[in-house]
Amino acid sequence: MKALLTVNVLFWLCASYAYADHNEEVERFIIAGQTATYDCPKSDITPALDRHLANQDLAKGQKDRLSLIKSHSLICVGQYHHAQDILDTLLNDNSIDKESALYAGAVYQVGFILDVQENPKRCEYYAEAQDLARDRYSDIYLSAQLGLITVCNQDTTDISVKLGKLYALLERFVEIGDVAAIAHIHNNIGLLYGSIGQNELAAEQYLKSYYMGLEVYTTSNQLATLISAVSANMASGDFVAAKQNIEIFRQANVEVNTPLTNAWLHYAESRYYFRLEEYENLRNSLLKLHFYLPKVSSTIIHRNAKLYAIALCIYDDDASCVNAFLTQQEQMSDSEHKRFLAKRDYLWVMSQAYFYTKNIEKAEKTFKLYAKLSNQQILDQQRSGRVLGVANLHGQITSLENELLEQESQKYRSIVMLTAAFILLLAGVYFFVVKRYIRRVSTDTLTGLLNERAVITLMRRLPQAQTSRTNALAVIEIGHIRRITAKYGHIAAERALQAASVSLRKVTREEDIIGRLGNDQFVVCLRNIDESLALESFERVQNALDDTQFISKAGQQESIESQLSVYLSTEGLSDIDDVLADMRGSFTNEDA
Structure with a gap:
């Protein structure tokens, strides 16, 4: 021991x-x-x-x-x-x-x-x-x-001081070799990173705590930090990692299988599907979650389960459910309401509920609060990047209090750490500001795919294909978008485009380039691939789109109608603009 x-x-x-x-x-x-x-x-x-x-x-x-x-x-x-x-x-x-x-x-x-x-x-x-x-x-x-x-003391103590104290504790217990305590400290470092919006770093700490805790923790405590990692993944927008960690949680929970861990699992799934607006999957997850809710007294899980249920009411066109929710919210005390106004998911659902009930004034007011909160969190995250580099330095300074006999050697160490802190600060600014900005401006907000400028830039940089291989390109047009918009409205048209993008993701590989062109077109580019395999892949794409349906209005589904044009080249795609112009011109306009 x-x-x-x-x-x-x-x-x-x-x-x-x-x-x-x-x-x-x-x-x-x-x-x-x-x-x-x-x-x-x-x-x-x-x-x-x-x-x-x-x-x-x-x-x-x-x-x-x-x-x-x-x-x-x-x-x-x-x-x-x-x-x-x-x-x-x-x-x-x-x-x-x-x-x-x-x-x-x-x-x-x-x-x-x-x-x-x-x-x-x-x-x-x-x-x-x-x-x-x-x-x-x-x-x-x-x-x-x-x-x-x-x-x-979040308002009175600098975050760098807090991080410094945690890293100093971590250093001490690493020297002792107490794995359980080390895992516990990593979890708290994750909590502190999460409190300043550094959710990617928080997820890393939670996962360290989880894998170290497998050696020493028992029952539900093994999974507590893993569910925190899932939440941090979703808060940072890394839904791929969130899905992977949910599956790891599901497998580990087979042995633990308590009401609390089952509630965590289905709550994480519900939150995942809510964020991605996959409402049928959300419905199934909520049904499972509600079975365990009476056995768990977590106010956060109960509150958000109710919130996600209201999102389903809006999706199901259940006016009485939505109106009852709004009435209940407007009856809350000022203190309760003020606390909820700090929650992004709450503001999002409230703005959607007001919009659904055609209360445009309140919908606009609530959405402005949502946008303000989202922007503030982004700014806070960017500001907090500057404390990350000095946290380890502060940890060393804290350690000096107990190591007076090594003062001279610690001076040299402090200089080294100061230099490292400055380098980390610069790297942090690049990672958290520049990288996130590039990701944001390269993504199509409706479908989550690459936008036109980003996808064309990637294809233009493709090198020449290897011998007996080709660079294969398919442009897909959803040919009846304007007709859908005229008949059902722009929301139905957006659902059609989103449904098409989901199908494209399912039948393409991770290394393939997929993006949205203009309003009603998509592009799939298969790099350095055998020609016969490329044609088979595009046939799967066409079949998948033919089988794709979207909700045109409550309770009614319609199929996607699409056309596909294919281009094969053993060369690079430096002339991609001309190629795309020719391919787009080959489509017949069904909406005309």
């Missing part, structure tokens, strides 16, 4: 002698069932735990310690209200020693529950738990300390 937990194990072994006159079977169970604050008790202890707690002859000290294990288990499966009741009983019991590990653990657990609920009072409990555990109960002290660093 590593150093961090050794102190706690020795404490509990010594404490067991104080209970020598207690039930020995129960005492052995308590010692075996106790886990560090950042892990979870094993799920298979629940029947025995409940049986011992029901024993009327149990000594009070043993019952109190069993109750703390019970509240810990309940927190790990998302039953926060039940856990809170147990903890309130313990904290209000004047016979419990306020200096004991039992009391300090109960205080920390209350802080954790309030943290999950985003209640500002969490910081009071974290501070108290840290003071109670200092120099005595190392796991409680570390967890409370991490809570204070990560979520408290």
